[in-house]
Every structure is written in structure tokens, then in C-alpha cells.
Amino acid sequence: MSFSILVVDDEPDVAEMFRQRFRREARQGTYVLHFAASGEEALDKLSNGVRPELIVILSDINMPGMDGLTLLREIKTRRPDLPVMMVTAYGDDERRRQAEAAGAFQFLTKPVDFELLKEELRRLPDGSV
Amino acid sequence: MLKVRFLGAETSFFPAVRERRRGPGLFRVKAGLTIRTRLILLASAALVVLIATNAYLTRVLSENSAGMVEAAGLLTGIEQADSARIAFGEVRYWMTDLAVSQLTLSERKAAAARARMERHLDKLAPWNPERIAAVRSELAQFDEFAAKAVDQYTNDRRVVGNSLLAQARRHSMAVDQLLESIVGDLTGEALAARERVVAEAAAATRLSRIVVSAAVLVGALLTVLLLRSIVVPLHRLVVAMDGLNAGNVDVPIPEAGADEIGAVARTLAKFRDTLTEERRRERELRAAHDELKAAQASLIQAEKMASLGQLTAGIAHEIKNPLNFVNNFASLSVELLDELKAAARPAIAALGEDKRADVDEVVEMLTSNLQKIAEHGRRADGIVKSMLEHSRGGTGERRRVDLNGLIEEALNLAYHGARAQDQSFNITLERNLDRAITLIELVPQDVTRVFLNLFGNGFYAANKRRKETNDPQFKPSLKVTTRDLGEAVEIRVRDNGTGIPPELRDRLFQPFFTTKPTGEGTGLGLSISWDIVTQQHGGTIAVDSEVGEFTEFTIRLPRSRQSQPSGMTA
Numbered sequence: 001m002s003f004s005i006l007v008v009d010d011e012p013d014v015a016e017m018f019r020q021r022f023r024r025e026a027r028q029g030t031y032v033l034h035f036a037a038s039g040e041e042a043l044d045k046l047s048n049g050v051r052p053e054l055i056v057i058l059s060d061i062n063m064p065g066m067d068g069l070t071l072l073r074e075i076k077t078r079r080p081d082l083p084v085m086m087v088t089a090y091g092d093d094e095r096r097r098q099a100e101a102a103g104a105f106q107f108l109t110k111p112v113d114f115e116l117l118k119e120e121l122r123r124l125p126d127g128s129v
Numbered sequence: 130m131l132k133v134r135f136l137g138a139e140t141s142f143f144p145a146v147r148e149r150r151r152g153p154g155l156f157r158v159k160a161g162l163t164i165r166t167r168l169i170l171l172a173s174a175a176l177v178v179l180i181a182t183n184a185y186l187t188r189v190l191s192e193n194s195a196g197m198v199e200a201a202g203l204l205t206g207i208e209q210a211d212s213a214r215i216a217f218g219e220v221r222y223w224m225t226d227l228a229v230s231q232l233t234l235s236e237r238k239a240a241a242a243r244a245r246m247e248r249h250l251d252k253l254a255p256w257n258p259e260r261i262a263a264v265r266s267e268l269a270q271f272d273e274f275a276a277k278a279v280d281q282y283t284n285d286r287r288v289v290g291n292s293l294l295a296q297a298r299r300h301s302m303a304v305d306q307l308l309e310s311i312v313g314d315l316t317g318e319a320l321a322a323r324e325r326v327v328a329e330a331a332a333a334t335r336l337s338r339i340v341v342s343a344a345v346l347v348g349a350l351l352t353v354l355l356l357r358s359i360v361v362p363l364h365r366l367v368v369a370m371d372g373l374n375a376g377n378v379d380v381p382i383p384e385a386g387a388d389e390i391g392a393v394a395r396t397l398a399k400f401r402d403t404l405t406e407e408r409r410r411e412r413e414l415r416a417a418h419d420e421l422k423a424a425q426a427s428l429i430q431a432e433k434m435a436s437l438g439q440l441t442a443g444i445a446h447e448i449k450n451p452l453n454f455v456n457n458f459a460s461l462s463v464e465l466l467d468e469l470k471a472a473a474r475p476a477i478a479a480l481g482e483d484k485r486a487d488v489d490e491v492v493e494m495l496t497s498n499l500q501k502i503a504e505h506g507r508r509a510d511g512i513v514k515s516m517l518e519h520s521r522g523g524t525g526e527r528r529r530v531d532l533n534g535l536i537e538e539a540l541n542l543a544y545h546g547a548r549a550q551d552q553s554f555n556i557t558l559e560r561n562l563d564r565a566i567t568l569i570e571l572v573p574q575d576v577t578r579v580f581l582n583l584f585g586n587g588f589y590a591a592n593k594r595r596k597e598t599n600d601p602q603f604k605p606s607l608k609v610t611t612r613d614l615g616e617a618v619e620i621r622v623r624d625n626g627t628g629i630p631p632e633l634r635d636r637l638f639q640p641f642f643t644t645k646p647t648g649e650g651t652g653l654g655l656s657i658s659w660d661i662v663t664q665q666h667g668g669t670i671a672v673d674s675e676v677g678e679f680t681e682f683t684i685r686l687p688r689s690r691q692s693q694p695s696g697m698t699a
Contacts, residue, residue, distance in 0.1 A: 011450065011454075013454050017454065017457050017458065017461070020458075020461045020465070021461060089449040089450055089453070090446065110449060110450065110453045111449075111452070111453040111456050111510065112457070114457075
């Protein structure tokens with residue numbers, strides 16, 4: 001059984017990094033990674049449907065166009081149960097508070113600790129491998 | 130009356146003396162009258178004396194001339210009396226002659242002499258009518274007897290005539306005697322009148338001399354006093370003006386009297402007040418100017434800090450993302466290399482000895498390089514984190530805390546931290562904490578960071594001096610003093626370390642400024658502390674230092690929060 005993870009970040013290298021980090025899991029078929037370079041693209045992907053089943057969205061906060069917090073609120077109106085993890089270089093309390101208020105599942109700071117991230121993913125509903 | 134008027138004028142020159150009875154004040158003339166009034170009074174007094182003296186002398190002179198007239202009148206009386214006697218002698222002669230000669234000529238001569246005598250008696254009559262009446266009565270009897278005698282002689286009755294003549298002679302002698310006494314009396318009176326006139330003239334001369342002398346003396350005295358009353362205050366005024374001109378506003382200005390000099394003194398006092406006021410204003414302005422300058426300097430410093438802080442935050446964020454990739458890809462590459470080694474092991478094993486060693490060495494070096502990249506990336510990440518914490522500010526909660534407790538805690542933490550890093554480290558800690566300090570509201574974790582920074586720096590400096598001096602007597606020490614200032618609390622952190630050269634003090638609070646060797650300090654500690662104290666808590670932080678002696682940081686934290694929360698949440 002494999003699950004999809006959608007990573008939203010305007011930096012193209014983020015995709016490469018996630019691919020390499022999740023190389024083993026991808027090979028094993030645990031997770032399928034999807035990438036969106038903007039909030040708008042992420043919403044498009046969401047409405048087009050993601051296969052296999054999407055269990056989490058990881059989103060940057062500072063992005064040109066729609067920012068991560070707006071995206072978060074938009075996702076929450078469409079898919080209230082879908083966990084969204086905010087990943088940002090700005091770990092200040094204000095953003096953390098806003099993210100929590102908007103219903104973020106988790107708040108991670110860059111640089112991303114992938115071991116911790118994988119741990120978190122395993123604890124997701126339907127995410128246990 | 131003259132005297133009274135004079136005294137009146139005189140006393141009015143000394144109103145101050147009359148009113149206050151001040152010791153040496155007889156000549157210390159306080160001007161109650163204007164100079165014009167004083168001059169008029171003095172001149173009037175002199176004029177009054179002059180006029181009075183003159184009037185008196187005129188009166189004495191007129192009295193004198195009356196006396197002279199009287200004396201002259203008396204002399205005329207004497208003359209008349211003498212003439213009357215001579216005329217009577219003639220009457221007697223001609224009557225006798227008539228009696229003897231019976232000549233009409235004699236009779237005529239006798240009548241003429243008789244008429245002359247009557248005229249003289251008429252002139253004498255007003256002087257003393259009684260005695261003249263007595264003379265006339267004797268004369269009438271003489272006339273009567275003489276006429277009878279002439280009649281008897283005419284009738285040649287000589288005996289009867291002789292007896293009648295003898296009677297007439299008796300009366301004629303009485304007339305002579307009376308006239309003589311009149312002359313004597315008149316002469317006596319004339320002498321007395323003359324003496325009286327002379328005496329009165331002498332007395333008048335004497336009195337006028339005395340009065341004039343006294344007037345001259347008093348006038349001179351009053352003139353001197355008047356001059357003094359003008360010159361002395363004028364001199365004081367000149368001294369005061371010179372003083373003011375020289376810029377001395379404390380110079381005494383004479384009391385302002387009612388006169389013209391008083392008016393000048395009042396104006397001068399006003400001028401002095403204006404000058405004093407201007408001086409005060411100038412001092413205030415200068416103080417305000419200095420304050421402004423200081424405020425401007427600190428504003429510029431604050432602005433520099435703020436822009437540096439913002440720049441720091443911006444740089445930190447910009448660096449953070451690429452650094453994230455560097456770190457991630459570096460550690461990923463280490464993993465990938467491991468996988469490569471595992472995958473390529475059979476192929477490598479199949480290589481010749483030399484080639485295999487080469488490949489192993491290259492893989493080894495690549496791994497090591499990637500590890501170094503990851504390690505230094507982490508170091509850079511640590512710096513970036515500090516920078517972000519620095520710029521973030523205002524994250525912690527404000528709480529009411531015991532400042533002394535916070536300091537004790539930080540002191541222990543810093544001390545044990547330093548000991549953990551360097552076993553040889555030791556320092557004497559002095560605590561001079563004001564136990565009366567009540568709870569103060571602040572952000573404990575941030576203020577603790579400030580203390581940790583300051584204590585850490587102090588330990589470092591004191592320890593550095595110990596290492597540099599090689600003096601076994603030198604004992605590193607750090608002293609923490611707290612003081613309650615009412616509206617604020619003061620914390621002093623003083624070490625006896627190497628000190629801070631003056632040229633470095635301006636840059637002390639700038640981010641990334643450090644004197645420590647690379648890797649030992651980020652140069653952010655004091656910058657962060659500055660932010661926390663001034664921006665977050667609205668306090669001040671100042672440094673005092675002497676190279677090779679000490680460094681002392683003084684922090685003041687106000688009890689009421691005045692600063693806005695520093696909004697550097699970029």
C-alpha cells in the first residue's frame with residue numbers, strides 16, 4: 001500500500017532534495033512524492049486528484065503568489081481532514097501561532113530534520129508502514 | 130522760623146537715617162528726594178537766609194536813621210533854646226536900655242527881640258509844652274514887671290522902677306534857668322539817642338555776621354552732603370555697571386531710592402535681571418542642545434543597530450535556505466557515497482591493488498570532505514540561528530520576577546559553563562545585590578541571555594588578563610551589583626580583565642563585532658544584549674572601561690515599559 005505526499009515549495013531544489021531523501025521509501029513504494037512550485041499549483045493538483053491516496057501536504061510559508069498560510073486555510077476549507085505540515089525558515093512564534101490557528105498539523109523549521117519528518121509521517125493516520 | 134525751615138530741609142536729606150537708624154548711615158545718604166528737589170531745597174534755604182538777613186539789616190538801618198532824625202531834632206531844639214536865650218538877653222538889654230533911655234528905638238529893638246524869642250519858643254513848644262508854658266509864664270511876669278518898671282522910670286519914679294526892675298530880673302533869671310535846663314536836657318537826650326543808634330548798629334552788624342557765618346557753614350555742609358548723596362550712589366552705580374559690563378551678574382546693585390539715581394539703579398537692576406535671565410536661558414539652551422546631541426547620537430546608534438538588525442535578519446533568512454540545501458545535500462551525499470561503496474564493492478574488489486587503494490582513498494576523501502561541508506554548514510546554521518533569535522525579539526513572555534534570583538541563576542550557569550569548557554578557569558565572584566529590590570516585570574529568558582553574555586565576556590576578559598600577565602598575584606574577579614533606583618533598577622557587571630580600548634567602544638554593540646579568535650565568538654552577544662535591554666525593555670546599557678584595569682557594564686531597566694515591542698519579525 002503506498003501513499004502520496006505533496007510537497008509545496010517555490011525552490012526547485014527542494015524537490016530534488018526530497019527525492020533523494022525519500023529515495024529508499026520511493027523505491028520500496030511506501031511513498032509517492034508529488035511537487036508543486038506554488039500554492040495555486042498545489043490546489044490544482046488537489047482538485048485534479050492525487051493518486052495514490054494523499055495523506056499529507058508539506059508546504060513552505062514564504063512563497064511568491066499565494067503564501068503557505070493562505071494555502072493552508074484554502075486546503076482546510078476543501079479537505080478539513082487532510083493533515084498539512086508547515087515547513088519554514090521562519091520559526092517565530094507569530095507564524096507558529098497563525099499556522100496552528102489555521103489548523104496546521106505540524107510546524108517544522110528549516111533545515112528540515114528528515115529523520116524527525118519520517119517519524120512524523122509514520123505517526124500519520126494511514127501513514128504507518 | 131528760619132532755623133526751623135532750615136532744619137526741616139536738613140532732616141529731609143536723611144530720610145533713611147530717620148527711618149532706619151542704620152549704624153554708619155549719617156553720611157550714607159539714601160535719596161528720598163530727587164536731586165532736583167534737593168538742589169531746590171538747598172538753594173531755597175540759602176535764599177531764605179539771605180532774604181531774612183537782608184530784611185533784618187534793612188529794619189535795623191531804618192531804625193538807625195529814625196534815631197538819627199530824632200538826634201537831629203534834639204540838636205535843632207538845643208539851637209532854638211540857645212537862640213531863645215540870646216533873644217531873651219537882647220530883650221532884657223533893650224528893656225533895660227528903654228527904661229534908662231526912653232528911646233523908641235530901644236522899644237522897637239526890644240519888641241523885635243521879643244518876637245524872635247516867641248518864634249523860638251513856638252518851635253520848642255511841641256518838644257515840651259509844659260516847660261515852655263512855664264517859660265512863657267515867667268516871661269509874662271518879666272514882661273509885666275519890666276513894663277511897669279519902664280513906666281515908673283518914664284515917670285521918674287526911680288525907686289519904684291528899681292524895685293520893679295529887680296522883680297523883673299528875678300523872673301528873667303528864672304527864664305534863663307529854665308531855658309538852660311531845657312538845653313541841658315536836650316543835650317542829654319541827643320547824646321543818649323546817638324549812643325543808642327551806634328549800639329543798635331553794632332548789634333545788628335554782629336548778628337548779621339553770625340547769621341551769615343552760620344548760613345555759610347550750614348550751606349557748605351549741606352552742599353557737601355548733597356554732593357555726597359549724588360556722588361556716592363553714582364560711584365556705586367558705575368561699579369555695578371562696570372561689573373555687569375564685565376559679565377558679572379552677581380555684582381551688587383545699589384538700592385533704588387526715589388531719585389534719579391534710583392531710577393538708573395532700577396533700570397540697571399532690570400538690565401541685570403534680563404542678563405541673568407538670558408544667561409539662564411542660554412545655559413538651558415546649551416544643556417538642551419547637549420541633550421539633543423546626545424539623544425541624536427544615541428538615535429543614530431539605535432538607527433544603525435536597527436538597520437543592522439534588520440539587515441542581519443534579512444541576511445539570515447536569505448542564507449538559511451541555501452544553507453539548508455548545502456547541509457542536506459552534503460549529508461545526503463555522504464549516504465549516497467556509502468550506497469555507492471556498497472554497490473561498487475565487488476567491482477572495486479576486482480580491481481588491482483593499486484587502483485583499489487586509489488579508489489578507496491578518493492572515496493575516503495570525498496566522504497571526509499562532505500562531512501566537513503556538513504560540519505561547517507551546521508556551524509553556519511548555528512550563527513544564522515543566533516542572528517534570527519537576535520532579530521526576532523519579543524518572543525518571550527513578560528513576567529514579574531526577582532531580579533537578584535535571575536542574576537544568581539545566570540551567574541551559576543555562566544560559571545559552570547566556563548568551568549566545563551576550561552578546567553583551569555577560575556574566578557572570584559562578588560555579589561553586591563540590593564535585597565530591597567522588589568519584583569520587576571521583564572522577559573526572564575531574554576534578560577538571562579543578557580546576563581549570560583555579560584558574565585561570559587567578563588570571565589573571558591579576566592581570564593585572558595590572567596594568562597597574559599603571568600602575575601601569580603592577579604586574581605580574576607567579577608562583581609555584580611544591583612541597585613533599586615525607584616523607577617528603575619540598575620545592574621552593574623564589573624570585571625578586572627583586559628579592558629576595552631576606547632576606539633573599540635563604539636563598535637561594541639554592533640552585530641558580528643568580536644575580538645575573540647575565529648570560532649570562539651559570533652560577535653552577536655552584546656548586539657543581542659543591546660537589543661534586549663534597549664528595544665525590548667526600554668532600558669539603557671552603557672560601558673565604562675580602562676585598558677588593563679577593568680570593564681564595567683551598567684544596565685538600567687525601567688519598571689514601567691516605555692519601548693514598543695521591537696517588531697523585527699521580518
